[in-house]
Amino acid sequence: MNVEQIIKTERRLPLKTRTMIHLALVSNKINERFTMALKPFEISQQQFNVMRILRGQKGTPANLSTINERMVTKMSNTTRLVDKLITKGYVERQVCESNRRKVEILITEKGKTILQKLDEIMEDTENKILNDFSQKELEILNTLLDKF
Structure with missing residues (x-):
């Protein structure tokens, strides 16, 4: 159906x-x-979201709590997402110098490079999804969705 x-x-x-x-x-x-x-x-939407959050930090490290707060989809497995991105070399984890219990996460240069490619692909996908909508219709749709 x-x-x-x-x-x-x-x-x-x-x-x-x-x-x-x-x-x-x-x-x-x-x-x-x-x-x-x-x-x-081989990137999930959640991993893509983590990388965008880290890029938005502009070189300032983020902790798991910060990443989870900013995620589009709230989830408890942020640690697992970060671990997968570390394995791919897209992000790195460091121990905070001033607080050894705090873990900080940064996007790597490799992560920034792949993210630029992904940005283009995701923008193209967005354009294809929304192709049949006029600018005015998108504004109306966003106004309606804002009511949520």
Whole structure:
């Protein structure tokens, strides 16, 4: 059953229920597109998000708590995400000199380089996903989504 068939079937449901189903379907479709765009690089959306957070630190280290607070998808396995990125050489972990119990994480030059490539791919994916929307429609959609 494709999306159109599901929506047609769901028309018998209350509007709020249909809306929630539609939002879930759209969310899943967007996630699938981003996952496929990142797949050749063996990077998950969450790992991509961690790298963007670290790049946004502009050379200032971040701890796991800071990364987790800024994640698009809140999760408890931030340590595992960082460990995978360390293995790939995209980030590094250091012990804080002033507080030996504190672990600091930085993006590496290799991480910055791959992130630049990923930025282009993700922007292209965003453009493909939103291609059928006008600027005005995107503004309206964002205004509506801001109500959440």
